[in-house]
Amino acid sequence: MVENIPSLDEMILSATELFRNTYKDEPNIIVQAPGRVNLIGEHTDYNDGFVLPMALPLRTVIVGKPICGLEASMVSIASEAEDGKTLHTFNISKEALKPGSPKWANYVKGVLANYKGGPFPAFQAAIVNSVPIGGGLSSSASLEVATYMFLDAISKEKIKVSKVEKALACQKAEHDFAGMPCGIMDQFISLLAEENNALLIDCRDMTYSSVPFDDPSMVILITNSNVKHSLSGSEYPTRRRQCKEAATLLGKNSLRECTLDDVKNLSALGASEDHVKRARHGVSEIIRTEQAARLFAERKYEEVGKLMVESHNSLRDDYDVSCPELNRLVELAMEVEGVMGARMTGGGFGGCTVTMVKSSTVDKVIENIRKNYPLKPTFYICTPSQGASLIKAFV
Ligand code: GLA
Numbered sequence: 001m002v003e004n005i006p007s008l009d010e011m012i013l014s015a016t017e018l019f020r021n022t023y024k025d026e027p028n029i030i031v032q033a034p035g036r037v038n039l040i041g042e043h044t045d046y047n048d049g050f051v052l053p054m055a056l057p058l059r060t061v062i063v064g065k066p067i068c069g070l071e072a073s074m075v076s077i078a079s080e081a082e083d084g085k086t087l088h089t090f091n092i093s094k095e096a097l098k099p100g101s102p103k104w105a106n107y108v109k110g111v112l113a114n115y116k117g118g119p120f121p122a123f124q125a126a127i128v129n130s131v132p133i134g135g136g137l138s139s140s141a142s143l144e145v146a147t148y149m150f151l152d153a154i155s156k157e158k159i160k161v162s163k164v165e166k167a168l169a170c171q172k173a174e175h176d177f178a179g180m181p182c183g184i185m186d187q188f189i190s191l192l193a194e195e196n197n198a199l200l201i202d203c204r205d206m207t208y209s210s211v212p213f214d215d216p217s218m219v220i221l222i223t224n225s226n227v228k229h230s231l232s233g234s235e236y237p238t239r240r241r242q243c244k245e246a247a248t249l250l251g252k253n254s255l256r257e258c259t260l261d262d263v264k265n266l267s268a269l270g271a272s273e274d275h276v277k278r279a280r281h282g283v284s285e286i287i288r289t290e291q292a293a294r295l296f297a298e299r300k301y302e303e304v305g306k307l308m309v310e311s312h313n314s315l316r317d318d319y320d321v322s323c324p325e326l327n328r329l330v331e332l333a334m335e336v337e338g339v340m341g342a343r344m345t346g347g348g349f350g351g352c353t354v355t356m357v358k359s360s361t362v363d364k365v366i367e368n369i370r371k372n373y374p375l376k377p378t379f380y381i382c383t384p385s386q387g388a389s390l391i392k393a394f395v
Contacts, residue, residue: 029065
């Protein structure tokens with residue numbers, strides 16, 4: 001069975017209901033921001049490389065209302081996620097905005113602290129989310145970006161800020177308030193995605209181009225392994241540091257400027273075996289991603305699929321961020337005819353795989369995984385969705 005993805009209208013209804021029940025009032029602002037799946041280009045964003053994500057029909061919806069009155073400084077947020085309903089209230093003065101508990105509220109607080117659009121009033125809000133938490137599909141970025149969109153709707157001065165700058169502000173929120181030194185991919189795609197298109201993002205200069213993906217004969221299947229290994233948080237900064245150190249040893253700013261021949265010289269320059277492996281993944285993945293985007297546009301899905309599998313193997317063997325569950329899901333997907341490619345997606349150590357498969361055979365893939373994967377996986381069939389949007393504002 002495939003997960004039923006709630007429609008945007010259903011999510012707006014639940015969020016509005018939650019708002020009414022919590023505050024006995026009606027919201028007058030509605031915003032949404034999607035999660036993402038990365039087709040290829042993993043652990044390349046912080047190496048100034050390319051990524052090729054698409055937005056998902058899984059998203060965060062925020063409804064709310066500004067609180068009038070000059071002295072109002074308390075924000076209340078009701079949230080309904082996988083882990084139940086909570087109401088969190090905090091002060092929005094700059095001095096009071098600090099990371100704390102609950103953890104999910106840190107993403108909101110971080111965005112409030114890093115908002116670039118000018119002063120905004122206190123507010124009441126309700127949040128609902130359909131992106132699985134901790135599944136590697138960017139539930140946190142979708143919350144950050146939805147928060148940014150909400151502040152845009154209530155801000156007083158409406159200072160013009162580009163979407164890329166907004167993405168950077170949300171990334172900083174995650175660095176400062178969640179302690180996660182993430183790259184720019186997740187926030188970028190959540191803000192800039194277009195329906196029926198993946199996005200090739202050049203994380204060095206923040207330019208991007210749409211890569212059409214609207215072929216009805218092909219679908220993207222996301223399989224959530226439903227495991228999350230404890231290494232997921234701690235290993236990320238280590239990988240990031242190792243890549244930077246390898247580039248520095250080669251006299252370069254980032255792995256984007258290095259070639260595979262450079263990587264071969266690393267050992268002679270005194271690099272550890274781990275550094276060589278990390279650099280080999282980073283450099284080869286950047287090359288694969290640019291190639292994949294070109295092949296995608298030409299609808300050469302079999303060739304894209306091969307690159308996806310190479311990407312997975314490189315993440316497994318050189319980058320050491322996969323795990324037995326993800327490897328098994330990729331193997332099981334690849335056993336089925338009609339599958340172009342499959343790989344782990346996101347930071348790794350659990351979370352999801354992404355499979356590109358002919359629409360006519362996607363059921364067989366699901367069946368093969370269900371029969372042979374020892375845990376209980378969750379499936380989503382997705383097409384590229386639109387980026388964050390303001391749905392309604394009557395302030
Ligand atoms: C996490 C980070 C992203 C990116 C991926 C790996 O999702 O938030 O910036 O680095 O891992 O590609």
